Amino acid sequence: MRFPQEHFPFHAIFPARFCVSVFLSFLLLPIQRLCAQQAATDVCPRPQPGSVVAEPVDLRSKSGVLELQLIARNVKESDGRSRYCFTDSNGHESPTLRVKPGDLVILHLRNQMTGVDGKTAMPQHAHSMSMEQRGCTASQEMSLIATNLHFHGTTIPPACHQDDVLRTMIQPGDPPFTYRFRVPKDEPPGLYWYHPHIHGFTKPQILGGASGALIVEGIERAKPELAGLPERVLVIRDEDLAHPDAPPSKFEPPVPKFFVDRDGDAANTGTGFGKPAKDLSINYVPVPYPDYPPAVIRMRPEERQLWRILNASAITYLDIEVLFNRKPQPLGLVAMDGVPMGLGVPGAAGGTLPPIDWQMHLGIPPGARVEFVMQGPPADETGMLVTKSVDTGPGGENDPNRALAHIVATADAPEPRSQLASSPPPLPPPSRPWLGDVLPVRVRHLYFSEKLDNPDDPTSAVEFYLTVEGQTPKMFDMSSTTPNMVAQQGTVEDWIIENRTSELHAFHIHQLHFLLLDYNGISVHENFLRDTVNVPYYNGRQLAYPSVRVRVDFRGPNVVGTFPYHCHLLEHEDKGMMGTIEVVPPSSPLGRTSSAAGAGGSNQPAR
Numbered sequence: 001m002r003f004p005q006e007h008f009p010f011h012a013i014f015p016a017r018f019c020v021s022v023f024l025s026f027l028l029l030p031i032q033r034l035c036a037q038q039a040a041t042d043v044c045p046r047p048q049p050g051s052v053v054a055e056p057v058d059l060r061s062k063s064g065v066l067e068l069q070l071i072a073r074n075v076k077e078s079d080g081r082s083r084y085c086f087t088d089s090n091g092h093e094s095p096t097l098r099v100k101p102g103d104l105v106i107l108h109l110r111n112q113m114t115g116v117d118g119k120t121a122m123p124q125h126a127h128s129m130s131m132e133q134r135g136c137t138a139s140q141e142m143s144l145i146a147t148n149l150h151f152h153g154t155t156i157p158p159a160c161h162q163d164d165v166l167r168t169m170i171q172p173g174d175p176p177f178t179y180r181f182r183v184p185k186d187e188p189p190g191l192y193w194y195h196p197h198i199h200g201f202t203k204p205q206i207l208g209g210a211s212g213a214l215i216v217e218g219i220e221r222a223k224p225e226l227a228g229l230p231e232r233v234l235v236i237r238d239e240d241l242a243h244p245d246a247p248p249s250k251f252e253p254p255v256p257k258f259f260v261d262r263d264g265d266a267a268n269t270g271t272g273f274g275k276p277a278k279d280l281s282i283n284y285v286p287v288p289y290p291d292y293p294p295a296v297i298r299m300r301p302e303e304r305q306l307w308r309i310l311n312a313s314a315i316t317y318l319d320i321e322v323l324f325n326r327k328p329q330p331l332g333l334v335a336m337d338g339v340p341m342g343l344g345v346p347g348a349a350g351g352t353l354p355p356i357d358w359q360m361h362l363g364i365p366p367g368a369r370v371e372f373v374m375q376g377p378p379a380d381e382t383g384m385l386v387t388k389s390v391d392t393g394p395g396g397e398n399d400p401n402r403a404l405a406h407i408v409a410t411a412d413a414p415e416p417r418s419q420l421a422s423s424p425p426p427l428p429p430p431s432r433p434w435l436g437d438v439l440p441v442r443v444r445h446l447y448f449s450e451k452l453d454n455p456d457d458p459t460s461a462v463e464f465y466l467t468v469e470g471q472t473p474k475m476f477d478m479s480s481t482t483p484n485m486v487a488q489q490g491t492v493e494d495w496i497i498e499n500r501t502s503e504l505h506a507f508h509i510h511q512l513h514f515l516l517l518d519y520n521g522i523s524v525h526e527n528f529l530r531d532t533v534n535v536p537y538y539n540g541r542q543l544a545y546p547s548v549r550v551r552v553d554f555r556g557p558n559v560v561g562t563f564p565y566h567c568h569l570l571e572h573e574d575k576g577m578m579g580t581i582e583v584v585p586p587s588s589p590l591g592r593t594s595s596a597a598g599a600g601g602s603n604q605p606a607r
């Protein structure tokens, strides 16, 4: 069995433009008021709790091209929470982009966000890059209302108008910014996603709902067992609590301790109960604390479907379980982070690996995805999709047990909009050897650490670092033009990433997939690649800091350039837990890479 769930106790698992012009006029106050009211209801609208979970609209490529327009929008709710979203040209919120390998994507992104409370930005948080660093956009100002897109998990190049997030800051009122790229021909078929990546402001924007699914079609070509299955996209997001002052439900056991962390989020109670740090929503249907009224998923009795779940939360870990009559049901895992299990593994096609990996629950760190086969409940029986509590550590937030949706099986339930091909041609064989079989050119050591305001209080972190061993821990600085590391395209490297803090962190790197080799020092031999992995927390008693060892793949042709790696708990990223790596072409003189290339072994100050 090749999934870390099998090897570890759960706490260690994770491996209206009209309105704008009117506003400009100060003469038409009654119409201004009308527009303000409309904005409160029409911008990024959200379903009521307990609603049927609707599928996001699909935007599909045609004749090898997907051309679309997205508008970044925001609104402040009457209760003070902020919503953010992307809408397509028909006003549909956060559409699912469906592309095939090799397709051309032309995406026009317009920023129609407005200043929160009438301001254009939060100047005290606005940063600017140094003049010598060339931008992809005229302005490099980062603020709550600047936007851009990251195509999380893909191997699209880190270049202007492609998948750059370091130099692309689209401001309100800018002309539409056009992304233009090809989906790599060898991109594994599966679930990816898009979200804004403005350093310092990713948490509020993603917490507000700015995210959507991106599907590279053809998973059934890698997993013929899936041929013909209906498929369903479920985007789970977190958001600020709707009822922050409510006591826990009387159906919950009392929780002995209650702390609030520095951000005012409920800290881990260690009990599986109590007030969560954030509410969750499923395809935008909120499931608010304290009663967690489940959303409704309708399906036909005992129908098999492929469920594709994206954890688009800013900070919340998920541990998904499906219950029938309170009994957990097997979930047939077929892909993690967009990569079908067994894809590219020698012998995988020969039947040496289980085609479907049946699990009883699936851990999903923020940013990660799982795709699994599930069978609906029998007629007249209602199943339940839940997330189990995740022990995020003494310094972590509270991610308690809670319901997400009732699964209601009736013969007249509508079929999902998408169905996998019934007789798919097999995927072409991989062009490169299996990552697990390639020797790394070097081993690097990285570590997560935090600067605590009060050393006796693990919830008092003020600065967050992700440091290459040998360098000085410091918060990520967007104005720096020196990458933290330099690597060479065509090579692979092993990275040992330690967690020296008392809370979970989720390591994510742009532009590539990696192979999880060891989890907490134990070999896990995974047969699939990831782009996000949980790193277990340090409990103060272990002899060594918990760690993961990953094999990082710089062999792809698109990897050349400078791009970030960071913690995908976005308040950590925003507060500095990020770094950059420059990948240079194999032909380039090693230049500033020479010290790293010469280091060879571990524990050298890495460039």
Ligand SMILES: [Cu+2]
Binding pocket: 504, 505, 506, 567, 568, 569, 572, 573, 577
């Ligand atoms: Cu983190």
